[in-house]
Amino acid sequence: MKKIEFNQVLNNYREVLPQGVFLTTKADGEVNTMTMGWGTVGYIWNQNIIMAPVRKSRHTHQLIENSDYFTASVPLNGQLKKELQFCGTKSGRDYDKIDELNLELLEVEECEVPVIKGNDLHFIARIKYKQDMNIDKLAKDIVEKKYPKQDMHTFYYGEVVAVYQE
Template identity: 40%
Template sequence: MEKRHIDPYEYASAITKANARGILLTTKAEGEVDTMVIGWGLIGTLWGKPTFTAFVRTSRHTHALLEKNPQFTINVPLDRLSKRIFAVAGTKSGRHVDKAELLGLTLANGSKVDVPAIAEAPITLECKVVYGQMMDRDAVPKATRERFYPADVTDVDASGSCYYHEIYYGEIVDSYVLE
């Protein structure tokens, strides 16, 4: 599998449009690979470096892996994610199932990070976390809290509140399309 290197900014529009439909964020720690569907993310510049900012709920297995290895890949399909990939990577936990194996995903070793790219979503951003920050619950507008962090969900932390997101700012250290 060849990697055709790209300028991530030239693909920013395509990445942003795909993100609204769902893209994959992949992590790897202690030999375990996990991928999940994300719909929130930003491509831009921070501290003079190209970055992808990802939002990961602290309850997710992906979050635990990112805490062990602060590297990730963003994997963007050329079209929409297949319904099967979306269904499994968007609903199953990596704590209980190896999603890459279950889906038969084709993994390609990262070039500058120890996290694979996914051939089925070939536009790849390799990222190293340069900063992480927990969302401030009190700073989230009430209407947003009610919509995205409802009180009646089962995914709650020890205080009984819905899990919020940690924001990971990842420097894009390599970017390419798998061909």
């Protein structure tokens, strides 16, 4: 993998995000990945930031709460559709998704959390801030459409400490 600058590829990340990227976490030796379709890309605290919204019901929530990093692996060319579908509907509580799908993990030097081979871009993010959503502050139309069961997200803001191109 080759390291590249975040600014070169942030638009590519934003464009493919709604179709899904792999949000990978690791805690206590367990690696899990889930499909993520929402998020923001920005610049705060003089740092390049990506934000990952994770509902409290996800297994990922448990792992990311016990880690300082997450990674996002991004297929730019429509590959890994079946894998994104599986990782977006099955929980790490019930399946070892990495094993089930024969996903190959690649180690990175910045952190213990690996990335998923076969993607074009990999973002390594160090968590700098996290915020539980406050339903009282949210527009009613969004509460009704997106949170009927009040399964709120926690927003994880990660500084992009490296970007790799495969």
